[in-house]
Amino acid sequence: MISNIVADTYEKLAELVSTGKEAEAHDFLASRMKQLPEALQADILGIMLAEAVHEEAREMEAVQQVQKEGVATMKALVALKESLEKSGQGQ
Numbered sequence: 001m002i003s004n005i006v007a008d009t010y011e012k013l014a015e016l017v018s019t020g021k022e023a024e025a026h027d028f029l030a031s032r033m034k035q036l037p038e039a040l041q042a043d044i045l046g047i048m049l050a051e052a053v054h055e056e057a058r059e060m061e062a063v064q065q066v067q068k069e070g071v072a073t074m075k076a077l078v079a080l081k082e083s084l085e086k087s088g089q090g091q
Helices: 002-018 022-035 038-087
Strands: none
Touching (some): 002 022
8 A cells, every 4th residue: 555655656746747847746745745654754854855955055145146246236336426426526
């Protein structure tokens, strides 16, 4: 019985992933988790946790890049303002 659940879950996940339906595959797997053997559940949860941590790191890198670009833009604005003030055009 357990091997059928594992095999059926694998086949359905493979079908969803191969057709580019990753979000649907994730939802399907979440709905089947409690039916899978505990050791397999632990392995899958470990993989999901690692992916979540990796995604969070990518998001943090993106935020950091935006912040760096924002600082560079602010420095450019300050330099432009100072240049305008020196030339007498700024107020």
